[in-house]
Amino acid sequence: MTTIAKGANVVTLINVFTVAPDNQYKLATLLIEATERTMRHLPGFVSANIHQSFDGTKVINYAQWKTREDFQAMQQNPQAKPHLQAAAALASFEPILCEVVDAISTTE
Amino acid sequence: MTTIAKGANVVTLINVFTVAPDNQYKLATLLIEATERTMRHLPGFVSANIHQSFDGTKVINYAQWKTREDFQAMQQNPQAKPHLQAAAALASFEPILCEVVDAISTTE
Numbered sequence: 089m090t091t092i093a094k095g096a097n098v099v100t101l102i103n104v105f106t107v108a109p110d111n112q113y114k115l116a117t118l119l120i121e122a123t124e125r126t127m128r129h130l131p132g133f134v135s136a137n138i139h140q141s142f143d144g145t146k147v148i149n150y151a152q153w154k155t156r157e158d159f160q161a162m163q164q165n166p167q168a169k170p171h172l173q174a175a176a177a178l179a180s181f182e183p184i185l186c187e188v189v190d191a192i193s194t195t196e
Numbered sequence: 197m198t199t200i201a202k203g204a205n206v207v208t209l210i211n212v213f214t215v216a217p218d219n220q221y222k223l224a225t226l227l228i229e230a231t232e233r234t235m236r237h238l239p240g241f242v243s244a245n246i247h248q249s250f251d252g253t254k255v256i257n258y259a260q261w262k263t264r265e266d267f268q269a270m271q272q273n274p275q276a277k278p279h280l281q282a283a284a285a286l287a288s289f290e291p292i293l294c295e296v297v298d299a300i301s302t303t304e
Contacts, residue, residue: 089199089200089201089299089301090199090200090201090299090301091197091198091199091200092197092198092199092200092243092245092258093197093198100247102210102212102247102256102258104210104212104292116297116298120297120298120300123298123300124300128300128302133302134301134302135200135299135300135301135302136298136299136300136301137200137296137298137299137300137301138296138297138298138299138300139208139210139294139295139296139297140294140295140297141292141293141294142264142293142294142295143293146292146294148210148292148294150200150210150258152301156250184212184249184254184256185249185250185251186247186248186249186250186254186256187247187248187250188245188246188247189224189228189246189247189248190224190228190231190244190245190246191197191198191243191244191245191246192228192231192232192236192243192244192245192246193197193198193242193243193244193245193260194236194241194242194243
């Protein structure tokens with residue numbers, strides 16, 4: 089289970105992929121396999137949370153890494169690159185590196 | 197604290213706002229106040245999680261509602277509309293309604 093909290097010691101990467109609806113399931117599966125095989129074993133990995141939009145045109149990865157440097161090291165990692173390239177062949181994407189400024193929930 | 201899990205009984209709204217860096221803090225504050233004053237009291241609200249990008253150009257709301265109908269009812273709610281209009285005056289935005297297809301974390 090993934091948690092979102094203010095002041096947690098993570099950086100958040102929100103990556104919005106725009107995809108042809110015929111490729112949505114394929115891209116989501118690719119991201120899940122990339123996470124299971126490679127990303128989760130890299131230093132600083134905290135979580136990856138793969139979402140599919142109901143309209144078929146987006147896949148979103150809400151990911152957490154311990155530090156910005158861990159995320160940047162993953163981008164240069166030779167084991168990660170083929171996964172990143174396979175995703176780029178299926179979709180355009182816009183990675184946003186960010187921090188939580190507030191988390192308001194009914195369970196707090 | 198907010199949780200992300202596969203099979204959780206929520207719909208997820210990921211809303212990416214693009215903003216002038218001078219307005220990033222103002223928009224984040226506006227979204228937090230809208231959540232505290234109005235959104236959290238509406239039927240079906242589960243969570244709102246406000247993020248700021250490190251580059252200054254984005255504010256992202258990762259929100260959860262119990263059902264799609266609850267989310268749609270909020271969009272039509274007269275108490276919510278002024279908040280939505282105030283956000284629209286500061287930024288362009290792209291709301292994506294989606295579901296979690298996998299949540300992979302080091303704590304599972």
